[in-house]
Amino acid sequence: MPPAPENFADSPPDALSDLLQAVHLRGGEITRSVADRPRRDRHPAGRRMLHIVEHGAVRLEFRGSDPVDLGSGDMALLARGDAHVVRAADAGWMTGGFVVDHPVADPLLTVLPAAIVIRADSPGVPWLTMGLRLMLDEFTDPRPGSRVMLSRLLDLLFIRALRVWAAAGQQSRPGWLTAAMDPAVGPVLSAIHRDPTRDWSVDDLAALASLSRSAFATRFAALLGQPPVAYVHRQRLDRAAHLLASTTESVARIATRVGYTSDAAFSRAFTRAYGESPRTWRKTAQPPP
Structure with missing residues (x-):
């Protein structure tokens, strides 16, 4: 007899999935920005988001932390929701926000750094270029279902970034998220x-x-x-x-x-x-x- 087909739903749950369900993570609003002259955007604390650079160079500045420089195709995930400033000139980038259950998410995500940076030229991250391309396609040419598609893409990028962070062994503080990964x-x-x-x-x-x-x-x-x-x-x-x-x-x-x-x-x-x-x-x- 042929082997029974595998059913992913029958696979055991994993702790990271449990965590993401607990914080009710979902992708929210997406904006697209273009700077043809020096520009500075302020983002207050409490807003969890990511930035992906389409072209040019973008700098993220944090109070009490070193700045982060992003090039074309790079992404930074700000899962803690730290206040920051985006500086750019002759650059384009996309910003996606996330909605979470703050009382649950705040203590769980506090073990993360201010920004998880994924470089476009890093090995093993073809999903980043693909994600940016899909986001641009759905954003610039919206069709039925685009809003949900963009939300799901943000969720995927969030999870992928957490995996890269965990694989790099950058965990320095004990916490449930660190252990779940x-x-x-x-x-x-x-x-x-x-x-x-x-x-x-x-x-x-x-x-x-x-x-x-x-x-x-x-x-x-x-x-x-x-x-x-x-x-x-x-x-x-x-x-x-x-x-x-x-x-x-x-x-x-x-x-x-x-x-x-x-x-x-x-x-x-x-x-x-x-x-x-x-x-x-x-x-x-x-x-x-």
């Missing part, structure tokens, strides 16, 4: 998030990462800033907090659902993490992301 720890995070109530042992998680127990524990702590077991416990409590704020289930029932066999143990752990007992916290809480 790690080939060993990323699948472990997905497994924990899918089933935080499971009695995960360090050995179980190390096996998922295909690492020894000690190597895994060291790598996990370096990327997340906390030991694996502490991370699992926090995920359980965050799940409990969401249930407390979004359902009317009893505290005892929620404690059982998130893996605690004792109400008292759950109450103590929750109070240490959130500063209030589950019942007190529930009265004024909003569901955490």
